[in-house]
Amino acid sequence: MIKPIKWSNGKVRMLDQSKLPLKVSYIICSDYLKVAEGIKKLWIRGAPAIGIAAAMGVALGAQKIKTKGFDEFYKALQPIFSAILSTRPTAVNIEWAINRLKKLLLSNNNLGVEKLKTLLIKEANKILKEDIETNRAIGKWGAKFIKDGDTIITHCNAGSLATGGYGTATAPMRVAVEQGKKIQVIADETRPVLQGARLTAWELMKDRIPVTLITDNTAGALMKRGEIDLAIVGTDRTARNGDVANKIGTYSLAILCKEHGIPFYVAAPTSSIDFSIPSGEFIPIEERGADEVTHISGCRIAPREVKVKNIAFDVTPAKYITAIITEKGVFKPKDLYKIQKLKIKN
Amino acid sequence: MIKPIKWSNGKVRMLDQSKLPLKVSYIICSDYLKVAEGIKKLWIRGAPAIGIAAAMGVALGAQKIKTKGFDEFYKALQPIFSAILSTRPTAVNIEWAINRLKKLLLSNNNLGVEKLKTLLIKEANKILKEDIETNRAIGKWGAKFIKDGDTIITHCNAGSLATGGYGTATAPMRVAVEQGKKIQVIADETRPVLQGARLTAWELMKDRIPVTLITDNTAGALMKRGEIDLAIVGTDRTARNGDVANKIGTYSLAILCKEHGIPFYVAAPTSSIDFSIPSGEFIPIEERGADEVTHISGCRIAPREVKVKNIAFDVTPAKYITAIITEKGVFKPKDLYKIQKLKIKN
Numbered sequence: 001m002i003k004p005i006k007w008s009n010g011k012v013r014m015l016d017q018s019k020l021p022l023k024v025s026y027i028i029c030s031d032y033l034k035v036a037e038g039i040k041k042l043w044i045r046g047a048p049a050i051g052i053a054a055a056m057g058v059a060l061g062a063q064k065i066k067t068k069g070f071d072e073f074y075k076a077l078q079p080i081f082s083a084i085l086s087t088r089p090t091a092v093n094i095e096w097a098i099n100r101l102k103k104l105l106l107s108n109n110n111l112g113v114e115k116l117k118t119l120l121i122k123e124a125n126k127i128l129k130e131d132i133e134t135n136r137a138i139g140k141w142g143a144k145f146i147k148d149g150d151t152i153i154t155h156c157n158a159g160s161l162a163t164g165g166y167g168t169a170t171a172p173m174r175v176a177v178e179q180g181k182k183i184q185v186i187a188d189e190t191r192p193v194l195q196g197a198r199l200t201a202w203e204l205m206k207d208r209i210p211v212t213l214i215t216d217n218t219a220g221a222l223m224k225r226g227e228i229d230l231a232i233v234g235t236d237r238t239a240r241n242g243d244v245a246n247k248i249g250t251y252s253l254a255i256l257c258k259e260h261g262i263p264f265y266v267a268a269p270t271s272s273i274d275f276s277i278p279s280g281e282f283i284p285i286e287e288r289g290a291d292e293v294t295h296i297s298g299c300r301i302a303p304r305e306v307k308v309k310n311i312a313f314d315v316t317p318a319k320y321i322t323a324i325i326t327e328k329g330v331f332k333p334k335d336l337y338k339i340q341k342l343k344i345k346n
Numbered sequence: 347m348i349k350p351i352k353w354s355n356g357k358v359r360m361l362d363q364s365k366l367p368l369k370v371s372y373i374i375c376s377d378y379l380k381v382a383e384g385i386k387k388l389w390i391r392g393a394p395a396i397g398i399a400a401a402m403g404v405a406l407g408a409q410k411i412k413t414k415g416f417d418e419f420y421k422a423l424q425p426i427f428s429a430i431l432s433t434r435p436t437a438v439n440i441e442w443a444i445n446r447l448k449k450l451l452l453s454n455n456n457l458g459v460e461k462l463k464t465l466l467i468k469e470a471n472k473i474l475k476e477d478i479e480t481n482r483a484i485g486k487w488g489a490k491f492i493k494d495g496d497t498i499i500t501h502c503n504a505g506s507l508a509t510g511g512y513g514t515a516t517a518p519m520r521v522a523v524e525q526g527k528k529i530q531v532i533a534d535e536t537r538p539v540l541q542g543a544r545l546t547a548w549e550l551m552k553d554r555i556p557v558t559l560i561t562d563n564t565a566g567a568l569m570k571r572g573e574i575d576l577a578i579v580g581t582d583r584t585a586r587n588g589d590v591a592n593k594i595g596t597y598s599l600a601i602l603c604k605e606h607g608i609p610f611y612v613a614a615p616t617s618s619i620d621f622s623i624p625s626g627e628f629i630p631i632e633e634r635g636a637d638e639v640t641h642i643s644g645c646r647i648a649p650r651e652v653k654v655k656n657i658a659f660d661v662t663p664a665k666y667i668t669a670i671i672t673e674k675g676v677f678k679p680k681d682l683y684k685i686q687k688l689k690i691k692n
Contacts, residue, residue, distance in 0.1 A: 021649040189639065198647060205649055211652070212653045213640070217537055218595075218655060218656075252598060255566060259605075296642040299642065301535075301642060302367065302547055308558065308559045309560050311568075
């Protein structure tokens with residue numbers, strides 16, 4: 001299985017996804033700023049994966065701190081938290097991972113700094129391990145919606161590469177295949193960054209899951225021909241009411257599904273659900289530079305000085321979503337709040 | 347005004363649109379096969395423009411025919427008709443132009459071959475001239491739907507470059523600007539061939555009409571934000587019942603418009619209406635090679651040997667279309683058949 005990120009000999013090793021599928025190369029980060037750069041420049045991307053990267057980045061940064069008392073140590077961590085938090089605004093997983101580490105530290109403030117440093121490494125690795133387990137659970141819940149012979153459309157990459165491994169949106173597909181179901185995947189290429197063409201197609205081909213690549217414009221025509229049975233996508237942040245922020249174009253795909261009576265599922269680890277946000281309107285939406293639209297692989301494809309609007313994410317309102325598949329079970333968007341209660345119980 | 351094609355010194359000169367916006371270069375065709383190649387390879391594209399190219403290609407091919415009687419001349423033209431007809435199946439304008447030349451020839455079968463050759467050149471130039479007049483008329487009718495301050499989304503390129511000049515979908519925008527209305531245009535980049543990014547953005551910038559380029563995935567998000575007032579697109583072939591074949595992604599755009607209550611207009615010269623076809627199901631839909639999806643500007647962006655489905659056009663059913671703007675007036679799709687009666691009257 002592809003491992004987009006791991007802790008390796010005191011450093012963070014990440015697959016440089018910006019080079020895929022042409023080149024499989026790894027970047028070794030020995031500094032938290034390099035990890036932050038990797039998140040910002042999309043060497044690593046995908047909500048769960050950047051949550052893991054955030055945790056590993058903090059753990060990495062912590063190792064270099066030369067203070068003794070807890071308070072000084074915790075204070076010295078603040079610029080590291082800030083640098084990593086400021087990389088990308090839409091995915092909640094960075095916040096989630098950092099909050100988890102903060103809580104861990106605060107509840108262990110009696111330990112010495114060296115022990116805390118080791119604790120951070122362990123916790124980052126635990127987040128990675130749990131992520132893979134979470135995805136397998138999502139896969140089991142989600143595979144129930146996939147029938148033998150189904151064709152599933154997905155947008156962007158919510159696959160192994162977007163996570164610690166196994167993927168979120170791809171998990172139900174992987175489980176369906178393990179169950180012996182014959183499936184086909186349609187991968188939207190997902191402009192502007194082409195995660196579908198570069199990443200989803202690549203990882204599914206590697207795992208011998210049949211995949212066909214289309215331009216984002218083609219989804220509607222295939223639905224009209226009756227060639228798509230269901231859609232499964234990932235999410236960068238899901239609000240308490242079930243509104244889902246995900247890669248730009250997800251909203252359009254959901255509307256197309258509604259218009260054609262095709263079920264539209266969101267695979268969402270609970271780490272990507274932000275219960276503090278009542279609805280999608282409150283999710284910060286990242287806008288990125290024009291060059292992602294005007295250039296592809298360094299080649300200019302649009303006129304010089306053209307005005308560009310490059311919104312990286314959109315919000316799909318809960319009403320378009322058939323169900324949200326989490327590791328704790330499948331929920332109607334309106335019932336998502338119940339997970340919070342489940343969490344308290346656990 | 348940009349002239350994508352013209353008859354020049356006994357040859358056909360076409361702007362090589364496949365090189366835009368990086369390079370403005372012209373191809374001089376001295377042979378009808380070169381014209382056919384140009385249509386196939388998208389040096390010239392857009393339904394009205396390839397209708398003009400078809401006529402000029404036939405006129406060019408005719409000049410080299412060395413026969414004397416009408417029957418032999420007409421027979422010698424058959425392989426030229428076939429070569430040009432086989433270039434691209436979806437746009438009806440190639441058929442329309444060739445049928446027009448055939449009729450002209452058959453009704454002048456008393457003339458000598460040299461006169462017929464001259465007649466063909468004249469007719470091809472007449473088709474070009476009429477096309478520009480048609481587009482100006484479309485502009486006048488269509489501008490009524492554009493209010494001061496409106497933002498108009500368009501897909502692909504149905505601009506000057508797609509026609510003899512002035513454009514079809516862009517004509518109402520141009521007239522609105524001439525009327526002193528302040529407008530904004532949103533250009534879908536239009537994957538895979540990027541006619542929006544490469545051509546629409548370029549020609550509108552050239553003519554100082556404010557244009558913003560977006561990925562096709564972004565249209566839905568802008569509509570949800572209330573930033574789009576209306577859509578105007580072109581057509582490659584419109585069926586008798588008002589179903590519209592146009593560049594892939596048009597169908598999705600129409601569904602997005604419906605979902606957001608945004609009017610969706612089609613600018614259609616009557617030459618692109620195929621009254622012989624009862625509905626969109628009967629319109630032949632071109633599929634093109636995988637390389638348009640897997641490569642951009644010669645750079646590979648998808649894994650080797652990935653399976654691709656590259657459908658070049660889709661059909662937007664009449665029910666999604668607010669109105670069809672022709673040079674003869676504005677029609678509800680269901681009333682389109684009335685044009686046929688108008689034509690008989692004229």
